[in-house]
Amino acid sequence: MSQRRAAALAQALRILAPALPEKDRAAVVDRALGSRQMGAAPAPVAAWAALVAYARHGFTDYDALLAEGYGPEAARHFVEAAVAARLAAWGCRRPVAGEDR
Known part of the structure; x- marks a missing residue:
């Protein structure tokens, strides 16, 4: 897991969710780095x-x-609104509705 990949993921998160706290950003980067699919x-x-x-x-x-x-x-259906609200709180403008199904 390269530093370059981690830096690219962190930069993408800064764009996607500019208000995401640093501790959460680090956790999301770790999740992405730990996933074979990603x-x-x-x-x-x-x-x-x-x-x-x-x-x-x-x-x-x-x-x-x-x-x-x-x-x-x-x-996922039942939590979709809560996920959208959390993403919005992090400054994310991209909609999540139904796209990850």
């Missing part, structure tokens, strides 16, 4: 996917819904 994606694509996943898992009831037996699609 490893081959361009930095902006990987940064976006990791950011949405970070918001979904860290700031919503998504995991609790999965534990209750909801499927991923249904759980």
Whole structure:
């Protein structure tokens, strides 16, 4: 996991979510670097996917819904507004609605 890749991801996050706190930015970069699926994606694509996943898992009831037996699609539906609100709080102007399904 190269420093160059981490720097590119961090820069993409600064553009995508300019108000994202540094500790959260570091966590999102770590998530992207730790993902095999995101490893081959361009930095902006990987940064976006990791950011949405970070918001979904860290700031919503998504995991609790999965534990209750909801499927991923249904759980994503129920937390979509909370994810969008979190992204907006981080200064993100890109909509999340339905795109990661």
